[in-house]
Amino acid sequence: MKDWSLIHALADGQLNDAERKEVEAWIEADPEARLEFESARLLKTMVSQECAPITCDATWAKCQRRLGEFDRRSTIERFVGRSAWGMCGIFFVAIFSAAMLNRSGTMNLKTSDVLGANLMPIATPQSQSSNENARWLRGLADRNVPLQTDVLRVLSAQRGNLNGHNVVRLDVADAKGNMILYIASDAAQFQDSGGHGDGYGLIRVGEAMGLTWSKSGMAFLLLGDRNDDELKATADRIRQE
Amino acid sequence: MVLIEFVLGGAIKKAENIGLTSDSLLRRRYTAAAMLFGKRNSKEAFERQAEKAFPAIFGTALRLTRSREEAEDLAQEAIVRAYEAWERFDGQNFKAWILRIVTNLYINKYRRGQRGPALSSLDDDHVGEPMSYAGEIPDRVLFDNLVGGEVEAALAKVPDEFRVAVVLSDIEGMSYQEIAEATDVPIGTVRSRIARGRSALRKALLDYAMKEGFIRAEVDL
Numbered sequence: 001m002k003d004w005s006l007i008h009a010l011a012d013g014q015l016n017d018a019e020r021k022e023v024e025a026w027i028e029a030d031p032e033a034r035l036e037f038e039s040a041r042l043l044k045t046m047v048s049q050e051c052a053p054i055t056c057d058a059t060w061a062k063c064q065r066r067l068g069e070f071d072r073r074s075t076i077e078r079f080v081g082r083s084a085w086g087m088c089g090i091f092f093v094a095i096f097s098a099a100m101l102n103r104s105g106t107m108n109l110k111t112s113d114v115l116g117a118n119l120m121p122i123a124t125p126q127s128q129s130s131n132e133n134a135r136w137l138r139g140l141a142d143r144n145v146p147l148q149t150d151v152l153r154v155l156s157a158q159r160g161n162l163n164g165h166n167v168v169r170l171d172v173a174d175a176k177g178n179m180i181l182y183i184a185s186d187a188a189q190f191q192d193s194g195g196h197g198d199g200y201g202l203i204r205v206g207e208a209m210g211l212t213w214s215k216s217g218m219a220f221l222l223l224g225d226r227n228d229d230e231l232k233a234t235a236d237r238i239r240q241e
Numbered sequence: 242m243v244l245i246e247f248v249l250g251g252a253i254k255k256a257e258n259i260g261l262t263s264d265s266l267l268r269r270r271y272t273a274a275a276m277l278f279g280k281r282n283s284k285e286a287f288e289r290q291a292e293k294a295f296p297a298i299f300g301t302a303l304r305l306t307r308s309r310e311e312a313e314d315l316a317q318e319a320i321v322r323a324y325e326a327w328e329r330f331d332g333q334n335f336k337a338w339i340l341r342i343v344t345n346l347y348i349n350k351y352r353r354g355q356r357g358p359a360l361s362s363l364d365d366d367h368v369g370e371p372m373s374y375a376g377e378i379p380d381r382v383l384f385d386n387l388v389g390g391e392v393e394a395a396l397a398k399v400p401d402e403f404r405v406a407v408v409l410s411d412i413e414g415m416s417y418q419e420i421a422e423a424t425d426v427p428i429g430t431v432r433s434r435i436a437r438g439r440s441a442l443r444k445a446l447l448d449y450a451m452k453e454g455f456i457r458a459e460v461d462l
Contacts, residue, residue, distance in 0.1 A: 005368040009432050012410060044411045048412060051411075051412045053300050060295050063295070064288065067321065071284065
């Protein structure tokens, strides 16, 4: 049985020499094969002439945009692929540093947090001598506390921990009356007190005035029922310069 | 790029000749610069080739899908796929290479979603019958009355697998070997699909011409 597709292959110039000679001989001898050959050639020519390439600038522009997007995406993927470990490391270091900062207590405290802190009463010094008070304070803070202990009488004391800070509340008295002094260790300063000059911050707690200052890595808050100038004068006396 | 290669390459050679460096540092710098500029150049080269071949790409996509919307999607996807594989292109025949991608995408993705007759039973490599018979309307008479739109419409009626082969062969001028690679079938199957496709196309054209009254069998014979 004859394979008529060979005639189409001849019209397309896709036969090797041996096949071509064989099919040419067939066409020579068979009018029906000649007709098929002519028909295939005419059809091929007509299709190639009538079905022209289709230009479509809008679609090509879309393709270019997609290539641009592909390039950008590839660049980002390559960057992420190469830098993934580095970025993980940076995030880890950032999180770890923030945690350490938080724990180390170099961050600031709010006076409102300190005033609301849950503190436990502790024993007060045996006597009110300056040396005894200083020794007692050193025992609380594990370091020298910059206060003139001879101008203060410690009436009672409480102690507790707030956000990793060791907080001590002292109810103290001087010649003019009672006051409350908060000492927060490892805290730079109280962040919510307004400036008052000479290194003091000023706050108001109810009817009482408060002064804040910081020294030797400790933050101090002095509350007393006095106006701000009197309170500042008191603070000047008890601050150890 | 050529200038950079020339300058950097020349500098390395000169330095090596006078014994200043054996290799590594300059060559590493040269490679880095060539890669940096090479990437941008590579995209430009791809776009140049793709833009030139785009009418064929879009035309083939349109003739395969028979839907402008799908043809746009197919052409865009083929361009992106080709760009992804650009480094693997052997540099021989870009149009054949990218039309192969278009055809593969069409067969694997779009063809599955379309309804069409299963042609496996017709996929015999042997074609037992001619497409035209003595006594039928002569092809010259039939074809002379037809214009592009009618041929396109008739081509759209040709079954999928046959149409792919006819489009790639007669419109895009691909060889049987290239069509075989594009459609992943043996050359014998390509040959029979082209013969059957042309036969179906001729029949569709004949039906159209008769229906529209361009020719009447009894008069034109």
